[in-house]
Amino acid sequence: MEEPLTTPRRFSKLPTYDTGAWRTAVVYAEALVAAAEKAGTADAVIQEFDSLIDDVLEKLPKLEAVLTSGFVDEEVKEAMLKKAFAKQASPVFLSFLQVLSRHGRLDMLRLVHLTVHEEYDRIRNRMRVLVSTAEPLDAATEQTIAQEIKNRLHLQPILDKQVHPELIGGMVLRIGDRVYDGSIATQLERLREQMVTRSINEIQSRRDRFSSAN
Secondary structure (H helix, E strand, O other): OOOOOOOOHHHOOOOOOOHHHHHHHHHHHHHHHHHHHHHOOHHHHHHHHHHHHHHHHOOOHHHHHHHHOOOOOHHHHHHHHHHHHOOOOOHHHHHHHHHHHHOOOHHHHHHHHHHHHHHHHHHOOEEEEEEEEOOOOOHHHHHHHHHHHHHHHOOEEEEEEEEOHHHOOOEEEEEOOEEEEOOHHHHHHHHHHHHHHHHHHHHHHHHHHHHHHO
16 A cells, blocks of 8 residues: 655645755754754754744744745844744754854755654664554554564654555555555455466466367
């Protein structure tokens, strides 16, 4: 089942970026995570980044428009950031925002935010896992699934749950680009395909025997 991972609301407004932009975002994300780790404030810094997106930019779209505009001088943007966040933001995060501003990269804030989460999950050996089921999971089943994934793949899963009644039963797991399908519907479809394949093979075999006899 080729379902994409559900995107949290804070990531839903990402525009389309080219490969170069993604690579640039990764560089900034790695730098921020490394600086925050060195300062021992990684969790707090990521929460600050989340708050900037969720509590500031989401609620003040005009501010985001100014920060990401190519018509506003970077010096003006940097002054705005310092005035707005100097008292609330940690030195690591404020410095990071100022670096983005000086390099004209504030238009990539949302993309960098996403890649920061991905980088932090990577170094913590965590991975998002899409779990599609016919019915909502109860807490016990969710814990069992998480533990099984952890035991088999040696990573800490972050479960992203979706409900798809058409599965009939069972579940589908998507981990990265791999799909692990255990649904009844898929099993039935595979059984049908196997029966068709056997029929084709049997017809082919009989035709070959007939040709040999002739």
